[in-house]
Amino acid sequence: xxxxxxxxxxxxxxxxxxxxxxxxxxxxxxxxxxxxxxxxxxxxxxxxxxxxxxxxxxxxxxxxxxxxxxxxxxxxxxxxx
Amino acid sequence: xxxxxxxxxxxxxxxxxxxxxxxxxxxxxxxxxxxxxxxxxxxxxxxxxxxxxxxxxxxxxxxxxxxxxxxxxxxxxxxxxxxxxxxxxxxxxxxxxxxxxxxxxxxxxxxxxxxxxxxxxxxxxxxxxxxxxxxxxxxxxxxxxxxxxxxxxxxxxxxxxxxxxxxxxxxxxxxxxxxxxxxxxxxxxxxxxxxxxxxxxxxxxxxxxxxxxxxxxxxxxxxxxxxxxxxx
Numbered sequence: 001x002x003x004x005x006x007x008x009x010x011x012x013x014x015x016x017x018x019x020x021x022x023x024x025x026x027x028x029x030x031x032x033x034x035x036x037x038x039x040x041x042x043x044x045x046x047x048x049x050x051x052x053x054x055x056x057x058x059x060x061x062x063x064x065x066x067x068x069x070x071x072x073x074x075x076x077x078x079x080x081x
Numbered sequence: 082x083x084x085x086x087x088x089x090x091x092x093x094x095x096x097x098x099x100x101x102x103x104x105x106x107x108x109x110x111x112x113x114x115x116x117x118x119x120x121x122x123x124x125x126x127x128x129x130x131x132x133x134x135x136x137x138x139x140x141x142x143x144x145x146x147x148x149x150x151x152x153x154x155x156x157x158x159x160x161x162x163x164x165x166x167x168x169x170x171x172x173x174x175x176x177x178x179x180x181x182x183x184x185x186x187x188x189x190x191x192x193x194x195x196x197x198x199x200x201x202x203x204x205x206x207x208x209x210x211x212x213x214x215x216x217x218x219x220x221x222x223x224x225x226x227x228x229x230x231x232x233x234x235x236x237x238x239x240x241x242x243x244x245x246x247x248x249x250x251x252x253x254x255x256x257x258x259x260x261x262x263x264x265x266x267x268x269x270x271x272x273x274x275x276x277x278x279x280x281x282x283x284x285x286x287x288x289x290x291x292x293x294x295x296x297x298x299x300x301x302x303x304x305x306x307x308x309x310x311x312x313x
Contacts, residue, residue, distance in 0.1 A: 010183075014228065015254070017188040066145070069138055069174065071181035072228065 002047045004059045007077040008068040009040035043067050044081065051080050082309050084302070085112040085122030087152065089143045093130035094165065094277060101277040102126070105302030114146040124161040124205070124305045125152055127168030129221075129275055139182060139224050140170030149175055161205035161305045162269045166222055169261070169271035178262045178271050179237070180229035185222070186254025194286035194295070195220035195274050196248035197260050201241050204267035209304040216297035217286045218279040220252055225273040227255035227262075237262065245272050276301040 010016045019038040026034055045059055056078065063075045084102040086109060088095045099109035110122050114132075119125070132143035143149070149171070156162045156177050164172035172178045185191060194217050199210040210216070229237065234256060237243055245261035253273070261272025276298030279285040286295035 014183065015186055017184045017186065021188060066141070067137070069141070069181055071173075071179075071230070072138075072183055 002051045003081040004045040004047060004051060004056065005077065005079050005081045006043040006045065006059065006063045006067055006075065007040060008043070008063070008073050009038060009076050010073055012074075014072060040073075040076070041067075056080070082107045082124070082306055083110045083120075083122040084108070084124045084126060084305065085110045085119060086126045086128055087112045087114060087148055088128070089114040089130070089132035089146060089171075091130050091132045091134055092128050092167070094275065095128040095130070097275075097277045098126045098128045098165065101280040101298065101302050104280050105299055105306055107302065107306055112148060114143065114148050116148050117151055119148075119151050119155060123309045125155065125163070126277075127152070127162065127164040127171050128277070129166030129168060132167055132171065135224070138170075138174065140167055140172075140174040143167075143171045144174035153177065156264075156269050159266060159268050161308060163206050163301065163305070164269075164271035165275055165277060166225075166273055169273055170224070172269065172271040177269050178264060179233050180227055180262070182224055182273070183226045183228055184224045185226055185252070190221070190223040191225075191252050192221040193219070193252070195252060195260075197245045197272075197274060198248050199244070200246050201244045201263055201267075204244060204263045204270050204304075205308040206270040206301045206304050207244060207263075208308055209300040215248060216300075217288070217295050218274045218276050218298045219286060220274040222253070222273055225253040225255065227253075227259045227273075229256065240265065244270050245274070 022037040084107045086098045102109040199214045202210045202212040244263040247258045263270045279298030
């Protein structure tokens with residue numbers, strides 16, 4: 001069955017304490033060029049049947065209304081896997 | 082008067098809220114998240130805890146549970162609704178109050194007796210306080226940082242919708258030290274600290290007079306009694 005992937009990230013201007021904690025651990029690790037980390041969410045929606053434009057639109061709506069909270073997060077991707 | 086307390090899967094402080102209602106002189110009524118029945122209550126408390134394990138976002142799944150349809154309708158028609166901690170998060174996710182709550186800026190869970198200033202003493206749940214009164218109730222949360230965009234924040238401040246502000250050190254990075262909000266009508270109030278844990282001498286926060294004697298939280302429940310009786 002096809003899968004639609006939704007990715008949600010904390011808003012760029014907001015503090016991401018989980019990402020910050022990982023970034024701190026990375027800094028202690030050293031020996032790499034990675035200066036920052038932000039942590040988001042990935043949802044995989046299993047679709048019964050074909051992914052039509054209407055289904056994709058439903059996924060967009062779900063992504064914005066339930067899977068994310070626009071006060072604190074952005075939907076950055078809704079695609080067919 | 083009947084105060085309903087909704088139990089969601091993962092609610093922790095539902096029994097404490099029922100007890101607070103009883104101590105204040107109301108009849109507590111247990112409400113169930115999966116029902117569509119408010120059982121004739123006059124006011125509703127959404128209690129603290131970790132509904133649905135805080136999955137998705139704190140309060141997000143509870144805000145979409147069956148009974149919330151009735152709670153939202155009741156709130157919109159003026160019934161007093163109080164959201165405590167996770168209940169506040171549910172109110173925000175249900176769009177009954179604006180803004181959002183995110184992980185504490187320091188990353189730690191915090192549990193302590195917290196000073197608050199009552200910024201709006203004319204709501205259904207705060208009319209027994211005086212404007213600007215300073216109170217102490219327990220605070221215990223990991224995701225209590227209140228945020229909102231600049232426009233919303235200006236509106237909250239301009240229209241007197243900030244119900245409570247933290248005094249002393251800001252415990253979680255909340256913008257403008259906001260601890261709790263009310264809606265325009267004053268019937269819906271949400272806050273991160275726990276008034277239901279400060280209702281009985283011997284079990285509340287320490288005061289200058291005696292250890293664990295703080296009962297500032299009781300006024301939330303006597304306020305809603307007063308509010309409801311005044312309208313009856």
